[in-house]
Amino acid sequence: MACLIECIDCGHTNHYHPSEFNCPNCKSQWRRAIYDYDNIAKILPDALEKRPFGLWRYQELLPVQKPVTSLRMGEGGTPLIQAVNLGLMLGCPNIFIKDERQGPSASFKDRQAAVTIAALKEAGITEMVAASTGNVAIAYSAFAARAGIKLWAFVTSLVPAVKMREIALYGSQVVKVTGSYDQVKKIAAEFAEQRGLYHDMGARTITSVEGMKTIAYEIAEQLTEQLGPATDGSLWRTPTWYIQAISGGLGPIGVSKGFHEMKRMGFINEIPSIAAIQADGCAPMVHAWKQNLEEANAVISPKTHIETLATGTPGRAYPLLREEFKENKGLFESVTDEEAFRAMHVLAKMEGVSAEPAAAAAFAGLFKLIRAGVIKPTDTVVVNCTGHTMPAEPLVLGSGWARNVVLPQESETAQAEPAPKEGEGLLAALSRVAPDRFPRVAIADDTPDARRLIRRILQSQGEYTIFEATNGREALELVNRERPDLLILDLMMPEMDGFAVLDAMKNNPDTVHIPVIVSTAKELTQDEKNLLKGQIQALMQKGDFMSDEFLDEVKSLIR
Numbered sequence: 001m002a003c004l005i006e007c008i009d010c011g012h013t014n015h016y017h018p019s020e021f022n023c024p025n026c027k028s029q030w031r032r033a034i035y036d037y038d039n040i041a042k043i044l045p046d047a048l049e050k051r052p053f054g055l056w057r058y059q060e061l062l063p064v065q066k067p068v069t070s071l072r073m074g075e076g077g078t079p080l081i082q083a084v085n086l087g088l089m090l091g092c093p094n095i096f097i098k099d100e101r102q103g104p105s106a107s108f109k110d111r112q113a114a115v116t117i118a119a120l121k122e123a124g125i126t127e128m129v130a131a132s133t134g135n136v137a138i139a140y141s142a143f144a145a146r147a148g149i150k151l152w153a154f155v156t157s158l159v160p161a162v163k164m165r166e167i168a169l170y171g172s173q174v175v176k177v178t179g180s181y182d183q184v185k186k187i188a189a190e191f192a193e194q195r196g197l198y199h200d201m202g203a204r205t206i207t208s209v210e211g212m213k214t215i216a217y218e219i220a221e222q223l224t225e226q227l228g229p230a231t232d233g234s235l236w237r238t239p240t241w242y243i244q245a246i247s248g249g250l251g252p253i254g255v256s257k258g259f260h261e262m263k264r265m266g267f268i269n270e271i272p273s274i275a276a277i278q279a280d281g282c283a284p285m286v287h288a289w290k291q292n293l294e295e296a297n298a299v300i301s302p303k304t305h306i307e308t309l310a311t312g313t314p315g316r317a318y319p320l321l322r323e324e325f326k327e328n329k330g331l332f333e334s335v336t337d338e339e340a341f342r343a344m345h346v347l348a349k350m351e352g353v354s355a356e357p358a359a360a361a362a363f364a365g366l367f368k369l370i371r372a373g374v375i376k377p378t379d380t381v382v383v384n385c386t387g388h389t390m391p392a393e394p395l396v397l398g399s400g401w402a403r404n405v406v407l408p409q410e411s412e413t414a415q416a417e418p419a420p421k422e423g424e425g426l427l428a429a430l431s432r433v434a435p436d437r438f439p440r441v442a443i444a445d446d447t448p449d450a451r452r453l454i455r456r457i458l459q460s461q462g463e464y465t466i467f468e469a470t471n472g473r474e475a476l477e478l479v480n481r482e483r484p485d486l487l488i489l490d491l492m493m494p495e496m497d498g499f500a501v502l503d504a505m506k507n508n509p510d511t512v513h514i515p516v517i518v519s520t521a522k523e524l525t526q527d528e529k530n531l532l533k534g535q536i537q538a539l540m541q542k543g544d545f546m547s548d549e550f551l552d553e554v555k556s557l558i559r
């Protein structure tokens, strides 16, 4: 279906052509695609029922007339995964992960590449230029390969070598530039101009914004499916928050456009608040936002290891997002590299989701905003897990993350050899993998979810023999029978509450010395706090503890 391109500065409209970069009337590069929303609103809900879940199901709302099906690689249609363990840990049950790692080249850049390459193919364009911190070039390269389009990929020399090699593997020409990402963008644009080539212009690229907006549509459809029909009578549900780590800000520009279109077509009533997260070492938008500035000051030399987030000069993207955030209670926030790496580790250990550091920055932002009380326990939150790659793992894991088993060599004349002496061979090797006795931890909690969470936190970073009790009476029996090295005790339990368990333990000389961590969902009164004083080693508030802090506590008590 046809779209029109509308200039956001002068309102001039004309038809779309990918290699027209400026408004023909005022030369502005900031324009947007508009569609026949009234008609699309009538046909889309029915049409969607028959289409597979993927980016092209919204084709009436994309700037490609006849998308060539042979270019497709399963772009879009990524899962929306509920983060149950994070939800328990943070006391915010409705956290969802939009798992963009599951796109064809493992980042959400696949959406922009899929739509842009389809539009270029349709227009007969066969060569293009893109500046990239890695993922854009990887995504474009993959789709360009299928479409027979040559890509010149300009990357900063800081892009991890594995990412550069992937770009080259797809047959793109990698141009490695020693300089900041902003300088790389300038060089790439100049190169393209000199040769008259199409080039990607980030958030000013119509097809890129349109590709990104499909995230919003998918989230609305998926939340409705997973949480049931919207309570306000609209067709689809929306989250309270959409969180994404940003560099140039293309993602949130596209996603907010998607939500506004849905509202325009009457599919939703509420526009979600967007939280855009930057890295502390390169956070021009956050600085400007916090100082209430209309323009962001450039960060000339970004100081972050997360090169994917290193856009120092946001330009027009900032005022555009600022306006949107002021209108719909969004915000900019930043996190340190360390917070992002830590979040990366927590996400992998607690949810089985291995994200790249840039994507993990969004989760670090989530943790920060929940702790600050900005995101409320009743809010529904979708975090864009934008990408997946391996290069940062050494930074997170350090050394000692694997144990080695070296087996004695089997010789060809095995029968002739004397039998191995005791203590050699497989058994001896395996006994070095793990000791026979582990510290023993008892968990007493009547909620299965809470027991699972604590078990998972313990498992994820140490070896423990774990016992579980589902009420106070069982807990006391367990303590008397197993004599654990540590008890993790809930206070509100049926049959016998945590206070009574503590009392009984402390009156028994065999169990009086066992350290106790109380984990409670309840705000304690001063009387209750006094009651616990001297009886327990630590008090942790449920829904407000991070796995690392909890583990540190456990380790210090078991020593």
Ligand SMILES: *Cc1c(COP(=O)(O)O)cnc(C)c1O
Residues within 6 Å of the ligand: 107, 108, 109, 135, 136, 245, 246, 247, 248, 249, 250, 251, 252, 308, 309, 356, 358, 359, 386, 387, 388
């Ligand atoms: C590109 C990218 C970002 C930044 O997104 P923008 O919307 O362009 O600011 C964040 N995370 C990952 C993994 C990316 O690839």
Ligand SMILES: [Zn+2]
Residues within 6 Å of the ligand: 007, 008, 009, 010, 011, 012, 023, 024, 025, 026, 027, 028
């Ligand atoms: Zn104009």
